[in-house]
Amino acid sequence: MRWIAPGLLILILALATGLRLRGVDFGLPALNDPDEPLFMMTAFDMLRNRSLNPGWFGHPGTVTLYCLALICLAVGVFGALTGRFSGADQFASAVYADPAIVFLPARLFIVLCGVICVYLTYRIGKRLGGERVGLMAAALLAINSIHIEYSQIIRTDMQASVFILLCILAALGILENGRERHYLLAGLWVGLAAATKWPAALVAIAPLCAGLARMRQGKHEGDLLILSLLTAPVALFCASPYLVLDYPAVLRDLAGEARPIHPGATGGGFLANLAWYLSQPLARSFGYAGLAAAALGLAIAARRDRRWRLVIVPFVLLFLATLSLQQLVWTRWIVPILPLLALGGAYALCAAAEGLRSRGFRHAAIAGWAATAFVMLPMLHASVMRGTERMHDTRQAASAWITAHVPTATTLLVEDAAIDLLGKGHRLLFPLGSAGCINARQALASQMEYQEVADKRASSPLVDLGHVARDKIETCRASYAILSHYDRYRAAPDAFPDALARYHDLLTDARLEARFTPHPGSSSGPTTYVFRLAERGCQTNNDAPRQC
Template sequence: MRSLTRYEEQISRYSKFILLGILLAGLLLRLYGVTSNLPDIYSNGEAGRVSNAVEMLANRDLNPHWFGHPGTTVIYLLAFVYILFFLGGRVLGIFASADDFKALYFQDQTIFFLSGRLLGVFFGIVTIGLVYLVGRKIFNKTVGLVAATLIAITPIHVSGSQIARMDSLMPLLLTLSFWFCLKILEKNKLLDYVLASFLLGLAIVTKYPAVVFAPTIILAFFLSQGWLKQGLIKVFSSIAACIFGAFISSPFLFIDFQQVLIDVAKEARSEQVSVTGGGLINNLRWYIENPLVNSFSIYGIILLSIGFLCCAYFRKKEELILILFPALFLLFISSLSLRWNHWVLPILPFSCIILAWAIYKLSELANKSFRKAGTWIFLFSLCIILVSLSSASLAQGREASGTDTRIQAERWITSNIQSGSSILIEPYVSNFPKDSFKLFQIDRDKQGALFQIDPDTYTRHAKLRPLDIGKIGEIGDIKDVQAQAIQYMVISHWYDLYLAEKENYLEIVKNYQGLMSSAQMIYEVNRVPKINRGPRIRVYEFK
């Protein structure tokens, strides 16, 4: 077998073609399942950002009136895409007026969500190319191509690029900011400080935790000995550029500060069933054992750890700033009260580069000790990780393309339950035809009061999506169900989640079980792994 050096020569010669192949593979994986569930929408985060953008256009109001994440860059980008879509429709004669465009949104939301998802796909593909450039600049073309391959097929990055949210934009902006940090180390120019900080400002108003990247710019400043020449100018210019980037992409974040405080307070909850953390060490272990292992495999995590340690040990400038952000960000999210899989997304581009370098370095060391063994180790490591990740991403796409459990449940309910029947529902169950049933929900903010949803007041869409204001188990008094003569109840996965943490939610579990014991289950559907997605849905008929 050829030595690793001979293969590197071939890789370098055909690097552009290899990169095109990687980008194409990443694009196909991200398009596989991108239309999942459309025109039905079940994600509140995705629905919220799209509705924010549409309402801005409908009301001719640049204030999104929501700053929870804050996600403002995504909201404005979506609004811009919708404007282009409307103008194109006017030229082609599809829309006679703005009212026609607005009517389409209420009739069929597919194009609004699909365009947002395709925007996310675009961000994901650009990130793949950028990861290659960063890996090549710090190490070499081989490391850059391996890193690009890893980010292209990592399941959580693939799925994060298929949602009309900020999940793929924030990693892109931070990776681009990092590129200019490398430029700072290389040339120490004022413009690079300004661009790195400006992009950080955009990233912060995409998602607040991006501020954790600031120490990377600061470290680049000191490692480049920036304080020796125009030090204060660079510091103040960086601060001004960051604030300017945040302001131009989210001006009302500074103007409507009262609303900012309200929305941030709502987001900063300390407890939520199934995602409540267990302290710094416990959360850190959870992130490593779950989203990171799922992203890179156990073998990949071992190599990634070796890569981190080697970068810290050799203490080269580029390698030090490469490991700083993922290390700080992982500690930051581990210190929070809640923990979510998608919170690791911003560190994936950096982690892929470190992992690619670890694979390359291990192979290089093996080549020096054992003749041609490095090539075998390089190929073996790649095969183990790439086969694991690509198969997981393909299975993920297959599930996204399948019929969601909530769609199956909706079809059964509309076919088997008489129109006009009264049904108690909760968040993340099926969407319901607007005028087919009398729908009831629980309002946790009103001591678990039971109320009937007025579809005309709540929505102008053809289907009604359950409000995220309370689960069935949060009902104040289960006797209210009988008092309202409710005939059916549709339960999502919440009961199972509360039951798994029963010691913390005794009253909620008791309410669920009290209602379930007074009813008969007449339908149930579960997801089938590698076939479809969705929570467990159960339909009960009260005796």
């Protein structure tokens, strides 16, 4: 293994990189993920306003936002040096006309964070169980479909995972050596993790358990543990000073994030949420065999090795329990524990192979490879399939239909950021809360800032037709409507009666022209509808052309 391991690690990291780069430009220039514009507009506004205050602290996302601002700055400087942009104004105009100019580099940064997670998982696995466990854990994470998906989306989850894994490495150092450096690093990583995404602060349990275990052994390290615990908030506020300097915005954004219901993501209580996480995102990305191996591996490792028992398992259980206690459920929330579940799966597979070999089983190596293939091949197939789906989204299919069937200069209402339609000559209306439906082309040309969007959004969970002010619904009248959120409200009419009523108001006498439904293995996205809306003052007949 001493000679083979480096080559295998390089191959695993190359596989992880290739899977995450495949289709990384999905959707562009349209923006399919609703949160990507939030992060990029906020980062861009910091540059434009020459301010270090993000003005938004919902995640809080500060570390990621600063990194994104630096990426935007680097793209602008490179474009100016190469003559593509004559100045900041031209760069800003180019970005609003084609967001891919900065979105693609930002996604590549998230890809890098995902690959770093794979490498850190190898480091932790090697430290806990040897070379084989490290390589196997890295391979399992490299092909995990959910980890790949969120390595391609501009969000805080992947960067927070990097800090979490670094903290776990420091906690292992505390448990094994108890050096001051490890205590300080643990506190630093906890602070940076929390400044990236609030729930990541739960990783503080790892160095805390490690430090308490050292003290139970008679090590006089209480002052170092206190130092670590104090380092975390200091690191948090050094990385995100405006948590204090702009605390009214913090309170506002935290209140906006703490909503009890969300279309398509409302939970059902602790047990129902836990069952959903196990049966949906975790089983989908690891497979039932891989998930069983992960649970078994964590249980066996915790029984055999106190490092697993004190550092790995407490964080996994605390994090999973905290997620299950929330009122909402999101696939992306599970991302930080995927590396640790991969470690558990790797430990189980390697322990099974070693157990067979120690008992003199003649075909132990073959059985080990067979078990590995049984777990990994379905995972790899799911990852490739999900990647193909992301590259063929229902919203882009709807845009293609509009381009082929609807004349230019026609007014369209679009719920998604269909920037791919801007160059086709259509007049686009976009729903924006209290402002009603605004002219998308004019809004982009004016380079609208995110704070203006947030004010008009008024903390609504989604920017869609369902949350347009009721007295502004007439501003949404168009010839055609492309609706990508309609099914969210149809699926829960009792929870969102007002939102569904807005759709019904607009769709009175409308005619369904096309419907695009995602198909496993070939396309993804929400069910997207194209309606031809009734013109005001006109009578419609399903069997005859419209007459006014």
